[in-house]
Amino acid sequence: MHLTAPGASAAEPVSVAWLAGETKAVLEGAFVPLWVKGEISGFKAYPSGHWYFTLKDETAQLSCVVWRGATTRIPAKPADGMQVVARGQVTVYPARGQLQFSISAIEAEGEGLWKKQFDELKAKLEREGLTDPARKRRLPRFPRTIAVITSGEGAALRDIIAVTHRRHPGVDLVVIPALVQGEGAPQSIIAALGKLARWVAAGAATPGLRVPDLCIIGRGGGSREDLWSFNDEGVARAIAASPVPTISAVGHETDVTIADFVADLRAATPSAAAEAAVPVLAELRLQVAQLAGTMADALQDRVFVERRELGRCAEGLALRARRVSERRRARTEQLVAAIARTADRAVERRKSRVATLAGTLNALSPLQVLGRGFAVAQGLDGKTLSARAAFAKGTLFDLLLRDGRVRATAESVHTDGPHILESR
Amino acid sequence: MTFEENLTRLEQIAAKLESDNLPLEEALRLFEEGIAHLREAKAALGDAEGKVKTLIEQAEGVFEVKE
Numbered sequence: 001m002h003l004t005a006p007g008a009s010a011a012e013p014v015s016v017a018w019l020a021g022e023t024k025a026v027l028e029g030a031f032v033p034l035w036v037k038g039e040i041s042g043f044k045a046y047p048s049g050h051w052y053f054t055l056k057d058e059t060a061q062l063s064c065v066v067w068r069g070a071t072t073r074i075p076a077k078p079a080d081g082m083q084v085v086a087r088g089q090v091t092v093y094p095a096r097g098q099l100q101f102s103i104s105a106i107e108a109e110g111e112g113l114w115k116k117q118f119d120e121l122k123a124k125l126e127r128e129g130l131t132d133p134a135r136k137r138r139l140p141r142f143p144r145t146i147a148v149i150t151s152g153e154g155a156a157l158r159d160i161i162a163v164t165h166r167r168h169p170g171v172d173l174v175v176i177p178a179l180v181q182g183e184g185a186p187q188s189i190i191a192a193l194g195k196l197a198r199w200v201a202a203g204a205a206t207p208g209l210r211v212p213d214l215c216i217i218g219r220g221g222g223s224r225e226d227l228w229s230f231n232d233e234g235v236a237r238a239i240a241a242s243p244v245p246t247i248s249a250v251g252h253e254t255d256v257t258i259a260d261f262v263a264d265l266r267a268a269t270p271s272a273a274a275e276a277a278v279p280v281l282a283e284l285r286l287q288v289a290q291l292a293g294t295m296a297d298a299l300q301d302r303v304f305v306e307r308r309e310l311g312r313c314a315e316g317l318a319l320r321a322r323r324v325s326e327r328r329r330a331r332t333e334q335l336v337a338a339i340a341r342t343a344d345r346a347v348e349r350r351k352s353r354v355a356t357l358a359g360t361l362n363a364l365s366p367l368q369v370l371g372r373g374f375a376v377a378q379g380l381d382g383k384t385l386s387a388r389a390a391f392a393k394g395t396l397f398d399l400l401l402r403d404g405r406v407r408a409t410a411e412s413v414h415t416d417g418p419h420i421l422e423s424r
Numbered sequence: 425m426t427f428e429e430n431l432t433r434l435e436q437i438a439a440k441l442e443s444d445n446l447p448l449e450e451a452l453r454l455f456e457e458g459i460a461h462l463r464e465a466k467a468a469l470g471d472a473e474g475k476v477k478t479l480i481e482q483a484e485g486v487f488e489v490k491e
Binding site: 142196285299 | 426427428431434435437438441442446448451452455458459462465466468469475476477478479481484485486487489
């Protein structure tokens with residue numbers, strides 16, 4: 001058998017299908033998946049779920065397809081005119097004999113498709129009031145049963161179980177399993193939330209069916225694509241409609257999702273959600289013990305007060321009896337004191353009177369007058385000679401001065417000189 | 425009464441007893457009521473053996489919680 005290249009002669013042509021298939025195989029073998037940059041044009045989303053459009057630049061264009069399975073990993077439909085980079089595989093679509101770029105990821109330049117979708121949805125929910133802080137319900141202080149919507153196998157569930165039972169071994173966790181990433185995850189989460197709503201509704205109608213008083217919804221850390229279900233509009237609306245207070249717990253501290261805005265509380269991680277939801281049993285015991293102590297102390301105080309009050313009543317009676325005689329004694333003492341005070345005052349008054357009189361006396365004393373330069377004439381018999389009539393020529397008398405006495409003789413008697421006129 | 429209701433009532437009673445201006449009869453009655461709530465609250469904390477279960481919806485709106 002001898003080898004010739006296929007289609008080397010008109011006698012041995014290849015089929016169209018063969019060539020298309022070979023071309024496809026060669027192209028796919030020649031290119032690994034790669035990123036291509038271009039502008040979106042002619043975007044069309046088909047009812048089948050596939051997207052078709054053209055990527056173009058100034059001089060060339062490339063037919064593109066995003067299969068339905070891949071569209072779920074792309075946050076938003078790209079719009080015509082948008083500059084993007086797309087990751088895909090070059091291939092051939094044999095049915096149309098067309099070069100085709102099969103895309104698995106798209107990123108918009110600048111803002112980014114993810115952010116665009118996130119911001120648009122957030123703004124929409126805000127306008128509807130679903131993110132309003134006033135809508136947020138208070139968590140129950142002591143939940144007995146907590147519904148957990150997450151993957152049955154994930155790290156999130158393990159963390160929530162561990163934290164819950166460490167804090168309070170008495171709290172029941174009821175898992176409502178859901179797909180939390182990949183295709184169908186949003187629908188699965190919405191279905192789980194629907195189950196929760198029906199369960200709570202059934203609880204109201206079914207005595208004895210214990211229903212949750214709280215829900216934790218979330219998953220552990222992952223890539224942006226992994227967490228994207230929690231930015232889904234349907235998921236957000238289902239969380240907002242949850243019949244019990246709901247804590248969102250998606251990814252790590254830095255991951256913020258739309259679910260966080262509509263939940264009653266955002267926990268940074270699943271562990272943090274369990275910590276926020278579940279009180280520590282030891283602290284509850286302490287709290288109860290403290291309340292018991294407070295009550296006992298209060299009552300003991302009360303009894304003490306009552307007993308003291310009784311004692312005081314008895315004392316009061318005795319005291320009143322004593323007080324009657326005491327009052328009499330006190331009155332006598334008061335009178336004595338008053339009399340003494342009056343006497344003292346009389347003495348005082350007299351004393352000061354004496355002092356005043358002494359002063360007057362001193363002022364009236366002739367010695368004071370002599371001190372000012374006047375002299376007093378005194379007869380030899382010691383009588384004061386105060387008028388002209390007591391003198392005649394040759395009368396012998398004494399002049400009393402400040403510091404002694406002068407014996408004098410009257411030379412003559414006259415009527416001039418100062419007269420002291422009697423006023424009356 | 426739930427644990428929460430018991431604890432809330434206990435907190436009210438403790439506060440009232442501490443407020444000091446109750447008639448003695450009233451104080452004693454409240455204390456007795458408090459003791460009852462205390463017993464219930466303690467019992468609720470005592471029977472704690474929490475479980476992890478899975479919710480199963482057997483039919484629309486018919487639920488079973490399975491361990």
